[in-house]
Amino acid sequence: MTPLLQAVGLTRRFGAGLLARRGGVTAVADVNLTLMEGEAVGIVGESGSGKSTLGRLLLGLIPPSAGEVRYRGRPLGAALAADRRGVRRALQIVQQDPTAALDPRWDVARLVREGLDIHGLGTPSERAARVAGLLADVGLDAGFAARRAHELSGGQKQRVAIARALALAPEFLFADEPVSALDVSVRAQVLGLLNRLRAARGIGLLMVSHDIAAVAACCERILVMQRGRIVEDAPRATLLRTPLHPHTRALLAAVPPPPVALLATG
Amino acid sequence: MTPPLLSVRGLGVTFATPFGPVRGLDGADFDVAPGEILALVGESGSGKSVASLAVMGVLGPGGDGARVQVEGSAIWDAKVDLLRAPHRPGLAMVFQEPMTALNPVLRIGRTIGEAVARHDGVRGEAVTARVTTLLAEMGLPDPARVARAYPHELSGGMRQRALIALAMACRPRLLIADEPTTALDSTVQARVLGLLAGLRRSHGLAMLLVTHDFGVVAQIADRVAVMYGGRVVETGPVAALLAHPAHPYTRALLAAVPRLDLARGEALPAEEMPGTPPDPRHPPPGCRFHPRCAVARPGLCDSGPPPAPQALGPGRAAACHLLAA
Numbered sequence: 208m209t210p211l212l213q214a215v216g217l218t219r220r221f222g223a224g225l226l227a228r229r230g231g232v233t234a235v236a237d238v239n240l241t242l243m244e245g246e247a248v249g250i251v252g253e254s255g256s257g258k259s260t261l262g263r264l265l266l267g268l269i270p271p272s273a274g275e276v277r278y279r280g281r282p283l284g285a286a287l288a289a290d291r292r293g294v295r296r297a298l299q300i301v302q303q304d305p306t307a308a309l310d311p312r313w314d315v316a317r318l319v320r321e322g323l324d325i326h327g328l329g330t331p332s333e334r335a336a337r338v339a340g341l342l343a344d345v346g347l348d349a350g351f352a353a354r355r356a357h358e359l360s361g362g363q364k365q366r367v368a369i370a371r372a373l374a375l376a377p378e379f380l381f382a383d384e385p386v387s388a389l390d391v392s393v394r395a396q397v398l399g400l401l402n403r404l405r406a407a408r409g410i411g412l413l414m415v416s417h418d419i420a421a422v423a424a425c426c427e428r429i430l431v432m433q434r435g436r437i438v439e440d441a442p443r444a445t446l447l448r449t450p451l452h453p454h455t456r457a458l459l460a461a462v463p464p465p466p467v468a469l470l471a472t473g
Numbered sequence: 474m475t476p477p478l479l480s481v482r483g484l485g486v487t488f489a490t491p492f493g494p495v496r497g498l499d500g501a502d503f504d505v506a507p508g509e510i511l512a513l514v515g516e517s518g519s520g521k522s523v524a525s526l527a528v529m530g531v532l533g534p535g536g537d538g539a540r541v542q543v544e545g546s547a548i549w550d551a552k553v554d555l556l557r558a559p560h561r562p563g564l565a566m567v568f569q570e571p572m573t574a575l576n577p578v579l580r581i582g583r584t585i586g587e588a589v590a591r592h593d594g595v596r597g598e599a600v601t602a603r604v605t606t607l608l609a610e611m612g613l614p615d616p617a618r619v620a621r622a623y624p625h626e627l628s629g630g631m632r633q634r635a636l637i638a639l640a641m642a643c644r645p646r647l648l649i650a651d652e653p654t655t656a657l658d659s660t661v662q663a664r665v666l667g668l669l670a671g672l673r674r675s676h677g678l679a680m681l682l683v684t685h686d687f688g689v690v691a692q693i694a695d696r697v698a699v700m701y702g703g704r705v706v707e708t709g710p711v712a713a714l715l716a717h718p719a720h721p722y723t724r725a726l727l728a729a730v731p732r733l734d735l736a737r738g739e740a741l742p743a744e745e746m747p748g749t750p751p752d753p754r755h756p757p758p759g760c761r762f763h764p765r766c767a768v769a770r771p772g773l774c775d776s777g778p779p780p781a782p783q784a785l786g787p788g789r790a791a792a793c794h795l796l797a798a
């Protein structure tokens with residue numbers, strides 16, 4: 208396995224510079240991280256600890272204030288300059304707030320197909336077939352293809368956002384709370400889908416979730432963030448069994464216990 | 474029995490779309506007693522948000538003979554097409570999608586401050602102080618910074634807490650909260666739930682809580698209503714319903730809950746429910762769950778709609794052909 212993405216001293220500040228008198232925020236502070244090809248890594252941690260910002264930096268969606276991101280060993284900026292489309296296609300994101308990411312006026316088929324259209328992949332009928340397959344993968348009936356984004360429930364939007372990100376068969380997916388708006392049955396289905404995609408296509412995954420069980424269901428390695436820093440980075444079993452950092456322990460201790468029936472049947 | 478604070482009967486909502494009518498909610502019934510927390514759970518697209526919005530009066534009423542009453546007086550019924558009052562005192566809502574509920578060009582402190590001024594009739598310093606308190610109660614480490622920020626400058630969980638603070642600024646008697654803790658990490662979630670439980674104890678705050686998280690349900694709710702395909706299919710007190718789910722859909726839903734085994738250091742595999750939720754434009758005939766139901770009986774479950782909910786013990790009821798047979 209080769210490193211796919213690397214962060215070196217990665218730092219991002221907001222509201223500094225001109226607005227410094229209002230006090231800036233260091234959202235990501237000196238993060239060093241290597242993500243291997245096909246690796247599935249989860250991020251948990253405090254709200255506001257910089258998880259979304261770290262993902263957006265790794266994808267080159269926002270520039271760092273200091274440090275750098277490397278994609279396949281070369282600076283991400285240079286890789287983007289050489290082949291913007293190729294890199295954009297390889298690195299996909301499912302955003303935390305699906306409403307903001309989906310144009311409400313478009314129908315679902317167009318939203319999912321957009322990337323295929325932009326990259327000119329396949330014939331129109333191949334694209335239509337691909338869209339139908341993706342909708343089925345995320346558990347949406349074919350009837351949804353003609354619906355507009357604003358006519359969907361929260362969980363339906365989130366599944367459209369996932370189908371959209373997967374349409375381009377990316378190498379790497381940054382999934383920011385991909386299952387938080389999903390009910391448990393669809394959640395199990397989407398986590399299963401992510402696992403199957405990884406097994407079949409070797410997609411690398413960086414998944415943020417406040418639901419540690421969801422992260423543990425997909426990721427063999429888990430990072431814990433607090434105040435912009437990675438405070439713990441360990442294989443799943445080690446982290447769950449012997450958490451070292453106090454913040455990791457606090458997060459695990461605060462997970463609500465499973466309801467009674469589950470203890471009885473599980 | 475104390476009369477319910479909120480009573481909903483036969484609530485239906487139909488959306489007109491270019492592809493024909495979509496029945497988002499198809500005759501839902503539920504009650505919330507004063508100081509009670511009712512959890513609304515169920516499949517994505519089953520109508521939980523539409524039900525919450527309809528109760529708030531954000532959507533116009535629909536359905537034949539639908540009735541929504543707060544403290545015994547109708548806030549609207551099928552005959553009244555308009556809201557009686559634009560600001561319904563005592564009712565506040567936390568919307569599922571923070572970005573659509575917060576004005577993107579206003580600082581958070583301004584949005585919450587306007588609600589404070591309106592409800593408490595105060596101005597100036599008193600408004601600022603109350604805004605800071607509300608934000609601090611949500612466990613936001615730097616409330617002054619959050620108050621100065623625009624919505625896009627906050628993380629997902631910070632926005633969600635700002636929204637809860639906005640709802641609490643109205644000092645509601647009934648809080649309708651649609652997935653209020655989905656973007657919160659477990660420690661912050663525990664804190665926010667603790668705060669809401671405290672308000673229930675001290676001020677008799679009642680809640681209609683829409684959530685996917687059964688851990689949250691077990692922790693804070695008194696009763697549960699399970700929705701599927703626009704209807705309530707099972708209701709009951711939390712402990713009894715979770716221990717002995719009666720409706721096959723409730724059983725399948727509980728089996729899909731992801732679980733952590735800390736001792737073994739892994740997530741236990743959750744069972745994937747087969748099939749997809751019904752498309753509300755073409756609901757399946759008979760019981761809406763029958764195409765995915767493990768115990769459906771051909772000739773019975775696919776023929777007529779299920780009977781009205783059957784009483785199954787104190788406060789419990791479920792609508793299933795098999796329970797009536």
Ligand SMILES: Nc1ncnc2c1ncn2[C@@H]1O[C@H](COP(=O)(O)OP(=O)(O)OP(=O)(O)O)[C@@H](O)[C@H]1O
Nearest residue numbers: 221234254255256257258259260626627628629630
């Ligand atoms: N565009 C922005 N302008 C100013 N500050 C920002 C901006 N984006 C993020 N921040 C700040 O950076 C910090 C980290 O935010 P980020 O969204 O990365 O957190 P997060 O870990 O994803 O949290 P959550 O779990 O709540 O989504 C927060 O303090 C946030 O207010």
Ligand SMILES: Nc1ncnc2c1ncn2[C@@H]1O[C@H](COP(=O)(O)OP(=O)(O)OP(=O)(O)O)[C@@H](O)[C@H]1O
Nearest residue numbers: 358359360361362488497517518519520521522523
């Ligand atoms: N404006 C609209 N126009 C057309 N259909 C709509 C509209 N809003 C909601 N619907 C449909 O009504 C049904 C119920 O939606 P609702 O948002 O209540 O689901 P939900 O139970 O809250 O789901 P989730 O858990 O995914 O948020 C869905 O099938 C949805 O697609």
Ligand SMILES: [Mg+2]
Nearest residue numbers: 259303628629
């Ligand atoms: Mg985030």
Ligand SMILES: [Mg+2]
Nearest residue numbers: 360361522569
């Ligand atoms: Mg909803």
